[in-house]
Amino acid sequence: MTTTRSRAERVAQARATEAQLTADGIDGVVFGWVDNAGLTRVKSVPLAQLEHAAEYGVGAVPCFDVSLVDDSFTTAPSSTGPMGDLRLVPDLDRLTPLAAQPGWAWAPADRYAQDGTPHPGCQRGFARRVTEAVERRGLSVRAGIEIEWVVADAAGDPATAGPGFGMTRFIEHSDYLRDVLRALTKQGLAVLQLHPEYAAGQFEVSVAAEGPVEAADTTMLVRHTIRAVSARHGLRVSYSPVFTEGSLGNGGHLHLSLWRQGRNLGHGGPGRHGLHPDAEQFLAGVLAELPALLALGAPSAASYLRLVPSRFAGAYRCWGLENREAALRLIAGSTAGQANAEFKCFDATANPYLEIGGVLAAGLAGLDAGLPLPPETRSDPAALGSAERLPASLSETTDAYEKSALLRQALDPELYEAVLAVRRAEAELFATHTDADVIEAVRWRY
């Protein structure tokens, strides 16, 4: 579990790492955080400034709490426009020299007010608070986000001709994929699988599950690393939900398992497929809140061009063992530790800290209410007239989010309102766009 460290601890950490960073040839450290539109924003410092930055943070303008995918700004009740400042404080527990960006190291940042108190709009702080609430219940969560991406050539066209999951595609990009694997591994990331996916130019990597905040950090680090390796190979990368109109898109499936005292509550229990009662209630809580949670996990207008039936995207609010059209696919795994729940409806336009924090908050509410898990969907939900579709547009999702008492309460009011403002503004921004225009506008932003 990541902890917030005192100023003195952070200074001691910076001092303790400096010699090693110098030996590693590191010139500077980039501090990243993810805004409410799901874009990573950064600042960097030369190594000589790391200690000062660890102690006081570096300045960050608060208006990025309401920045949109196109870098324009909207307003929320707490907006101060051009005024004010925040401090980006690197979490040096996660400091990582970047294998594909020689000379640079990376650290995820928490955002603080200038007086050193946590910024209420900090998304990473939100994920940490909800994780602490889970732990107070004697539970823990292991999470991981699958990453799908499209590689394109300099002209922006998919850079592979080979078939989905095909060896041809693997051979075409053999050196590239080796470098992706090497860079991730060198950075201490536990890669589980790497393969060509189905859509044109698409690949996928999965990494081992870890704590919720760590998993959100990891997903950002993996994405940055893939992008950096790609750049070295003259390739462009898109994590956007839809790259090619009408084709399967890029998902960002969230895998979760709930644990108590070293026991996976998704395995060996008396419920369906071995679920323990706590796991059933937790998953029921997430399913109940799913339309509103899409505002955190599928937050772009482009998300709804991916989240359609028959694309393995999980467009229906239901669950089923190994059901790839259900928003919640239950995975039995081959060992007790592997059983987990996969939320397929989410994508990589999400801020992973908001997504994971929101899902955990909804799961805890399911536990509090003792919510029953609805009956399982054992076939393609599209074929059942009765299956409930998830929202089909960003504005529908935003309506559900606005009505969600649960999320309103779970997020700090400042963060809740900023997210709402960004969702409304992006829905409006794209209201008159054709699907092709939305895809075009978003394609290279993620």
Ligand code: GLU
């Ligand atoms: N690419 C699909 C999506 O948009 C998922 C394919 C799969 O891994 O099941 O989520």
Ligand code: MG
């Ligand atoms: Mg996949």
